Amino acid sequence: MSRDTWIEQLRRGGLDLAILLAVANGPRYGLAIIQHLEAFTDLVVGEGTIYPILGRLTKEGLLDANWVEDEAPHPRKYYRLTKTGRARLREMKADWRAFAEKIDRLIAASTDAEGERR
Amino acid sequence: MNLSESGQSRVNGYLFVLERSLKTFLPIEVVRDAVREIESHLGERIAASDGSPNEREALERILLELGPPLHVARAYSAERIVDEAIATERVVPMLRAVWHLAVTTLIGFGAALGILIGYLVGLSFLALAILKPVFPSNVGVWVRTGHESLRTEFPWRLGALFPIPANEHVVGGYWVIPICLFLGLLVLVVNHRATVKFLHWWKGRASS
Numbered sequence: 001m002s003r004d005t006w007i008e009q010l011r012r013g014g015l016d017l018a019i020l021l022a023v024a025n026g027p028r029y030g031l032a033i034i035q036h037l038e039a040f041t042d043l044v045v046g047e048g049t050i051y052p053i054l055g056r057l058t059k060e061g062l063l064d065a066n067w068v069e070d071e072a073p074h075p076r077k078y079y080r081l082t083k084t085g086r087a088r089l090r091e092m093k094a095d096w097r098a099f100a101e102k103i104d105r106l107i108a109a110s111t112d113a114e115g116e117r118r
Numbered sequence: 119m120n121l122s123e124s125g126q127s128r129v130n131g132y133l134f135v136l137e138r139s140l141k142t143f144l145p146i147e148v149v150r151d152a153v154r155e156i157e158s159h160l161g162e163r164i165a166a167s168d169g170s171p172n173e174r175e176a177l178e179r180i181l182l183e184l185g186p187p188l189h190v191a192r193a194y195s196a197e198r199i200v201d202e203a204i205a206t207e208r209v210v211p212m213l214r215a216v217w218h219l220a221v222t223t224l225i226g227f228g229a230a231l232g233i234l235i236g237y238l239v240g241l242s243f244l245a246l247a248i249l250k251p252v253f254p255s256n257v258g259v260w261v262r263t264g265h266e267s268l269r270t271e272f273p274w275r276l277g278a279l280f281p282i283p284a285n286e287h288v289v290g291g292y293w294v295i296p297i298c299l300f301l302g303l304l305v306l307v308v309n310h311r312a313t314v315k316f317l318h319w320w321k322g323r324a325s326s
Contacts, residue, residue, distance in 0.1 A: 012322075030155055031162045047183050048190035051155055052197035055148075059198075067154075074161035075154070 011043055017096060018043050019053060020062065020081065020089045029068075029076035030054060054079055062088055119169035125177050129164075132187050133157055139191035143199055143218045152194065159184065195222070196321045204317050212313055219320060229316050236309030243302030247295045249278050256280055258288030 018041060022033045030051055037044050044050060057063045062085035069075045081089065121129065133153055140149040163180045170176060184190065195218060203215035216233055219226025250257045257278045263285050276294075279286070 009322075029158075031159050046185040046189065046193075047159070048156070048185035049193040051152065051159070051190070052194040055152065055194070056197040056201060072162070073165060074158045076158060076162075077151075077155050 011045070014096075015043055015053060016057065017089075017092045019050070019057065020085060020092065023063065023079050023081055024086075024089060027078040027080035029078050031076075033079065057085070061085070119164055119167045119173065119176060121164060121177070122173060125173050128177060128181075129157075129160055132160075132181055136187035136190055139188055139222075140194060142222060143195055156184070156190065195219075200317050200321045204314065204321060207310075207314055209310075212310075212317065215317055216313060226320075233309060233313050233316070236305060236312070240302050240304075240306035240309060243298045243305060246276070246278060247298035247302065250292065250295050250298070253278065253280075254292075255282060255288060258294045259290040260286050261289050263287055 018037055019033060022028060022036045028036065033054070034044055034047050034050050037050075054063065054065070058065050058079070061082055063079045064082050064085075065077055065079050067075050067077050133156065136156060137149060137153045140152055144152070160180065163183075164177065167176045167180060185193075199211075199215045199218050203211040216226070216230045220230030221227075246257055259274055259276050260279065260283075261274045276298075
């Protein structure tokens with residue numbers, strides 16, 4: 001596996017969590033979610049690929065979506081976490097932290113072993 | 119940036135292609151909602167753009183960041199149809215996903231053809247196992263009369279023949295049933311796993 005493929009898999013794995021985090025503190029519309037992700041990460045490689053994921057998360061019942069017509073010159077579709085979505089986000093955050101911690105431990109162990117060999 | 123007539127035509131063209139692509143696999147109300155959302159996205163981006171260095175280049179940059187309409191449609195198909203098939207691994211959603219890929223892409227068409235042949239071969243073996251007790255003289259391993267040994271007589275063929283040919287008859291008896299059941303189930307399981315693998319590969323390709 002090339003490094004690019006590996007990074008792509010990491011990105012894809014983290015995108016659902018990142019999107020749920022983007023709406024954790026309140027509703028956001030599609031472009032605002034993209035801008036939020038772009039401000040903190042480089043997870044968005046094509047803006048058009050975020051909307052299908054938002055659609056899927058809505059279909060799965062993790063997000064709730066509704067159109068707001070009169071806020072801007074263009075109607076905006078706002079996404080907010082549902083109760084199920086909030087519970088899933090809690091689980092995903094815990095899973096992510098546990099996973100990262102295990103990998104960190106492995107990295108630390110391999111670094112220590114490397115240091116002892118030198 | 120306020121769009122000129124040609125700029126607006128470019129946006130309309132983008133949305134038209136997107137809508138047509140989405141219509142091939144999504145319900146119309148979902149398509150309308152998706153296109154409206156992308157239109158809103160473009161509207162926001164265009165309104166926020168200062169139009170430099172000129173309208174055409176600024177607009178192309180915005181469309182490039184969004185991605186080509188077929189690419190966006192492919193991402194929708196990966197998230198909706200293919201995702202459902204992968205998540206459930208049930209036959210009907212998988213066949214729906216394969217059918218969608220077959221009618222929209224060349225690779226999908228080739229893969230669907232292979233998958234279809236695999237399912238047909240598997241089902242044919244199962245059909246033989248079911249037909250054998252009903253038509254014992256018509257189903258089994260066929261050899262030419264007078265050449266009963268499979269070792270010395272080749273070619274032989276496996277199948278159901280109606281009516282029975284004059285110079286052929288079946289051998290192997292009811293052993294055909296467990297053998298065909300085993301082969302049929304084996305082919306179906308392998309084909310099913312291969313289809314799941316193909317859809318995983320497709321989803322990875324479509325989301326990148």
